[in-house]
Amino acid sequence: MSPVAGRQAWLWPEFGRFYPPLDAGKWESVGVMADKVTAWLLWQALGISPDRVLRPEHFEFRGASPRPASLPAGHTRRGDTLALP
Numbered sequence: 001m002s003p004v005a006g007r008q009a010w011l012w013p014e015f016g017r018f019y020p021p022l023d024a025g026k027w028e029s030v031g032v033m034a035d036k037v038t039a040w041l042l043w044q045a046l047g048i049s050p051d052r053v054l055r056p057e058h059f060e061f062r063g064a065s066p067r068p069a070s071l072p073a074g075h076t077r078r079g080d081t082l083a084l085p
Helices: 013-018 030-046 077-083
Strands: 008-010 027-029
Touching: 008 030, 027 030
Parallel strands: none
Antiparallel strands: 008 027
């Protein structure tokens, strides 16, 4: 068994439906879990899509960043980030 770095939490599977952004039955950093739940609650309250936090009709973008070849075409920038290992 490897040592645990920092505080972790494990969501009971029977309560997973209350926390859609979390993986029930999986140990994860408390900070990461709290960030996921907080972001999800804000998205729900404000009607923000988790795929497009920076809505293109509200922002102008410049510059470019290379897309990793391993990612499928059509992913949003947020999706690109979430898909990385």
